[in-house]
Amino acid sequence: MLLAASASAQVNRCEVGGRVVYQDQPCAGRGGALEKPQPVEKVDPSYEGPGKALCLADAPRHFKDPDSLKIGIVFYSGIFPSPQGTSRRYTLAINGKNSYGGYAGEKFYHCYVSLDESRLHSFGQ
Numbered sequence: 363m364l365l366a367a368s369a370s371a372q373v374n375r376c377e378v379g380g381r382v383v384y385q386d387q388p389c390a391g392r393g394g395a396l397e398k399p400q401p402v403e404k405v406d407p408s409y410e411g412p413g414k415a416l417c418l419a420d421a422p423r424h425f426k427d428p429d430s431l432k433i434g435i436v437f438y439s440g441i442f443p444s445p446q447g448t449s450r451r452y453t454l455a456i457n458g459k460n461s462y463g464g465y466a467g468e469k470f471y472h473c474y475v476s477l478d479e480s481r482l483h484s485f486g487q
Contacts, residue, residue, distance in 0.1 A: 373386065374389050374395050375394070376393035376394075377392040406438070411438065411450070412480070413450050416475055417436070417473035417485070421454060426458070426459070427458065427459045430459040431458050432457040432468075433455070433456050435455045436454045437452065438452055439451040444483055445483075445484065448477060449483045450479060451474050452473045453470055453473075454471045455468050456469060471485065471487055472485070472487070
């Protein structure tokens with residue numbers, strides 16, 4: 363059973379009867395709280411660096427119908443750890459068409475760029 367939790371609630375990954383479940387209550391058996399990555403700097407919401415353009419240019423290649431993408435808000439999220447090391451993260455709200463040709467609804471994607479914002483590190487949800 364998967365319980366919905368508010369954005370500020372603690373989420374716990376627990377093992378119940380040999381199955382993994384996610385819940386907002388502490389685990390009775392095995393498991394514990396999930397850690398959310400925290401930015402390593404205070405974020406200036408008005409910041410718009412060259413990494414934003416890299417992310418906007420790269421986003422379409424990750425979707426089945428790149429010409430149909432509707433990109434909503436794009437904002438700088440801060441400096442975060444990533445598989446490539448420490449990266450700057452931009453968050454993009456994207457609505458793309460599904461396999462049936464209908465829009466699937468806006469979802470948030472994260473784009474990680476190098477600290478100097480000259481190279482794209484990764485893109486995904």
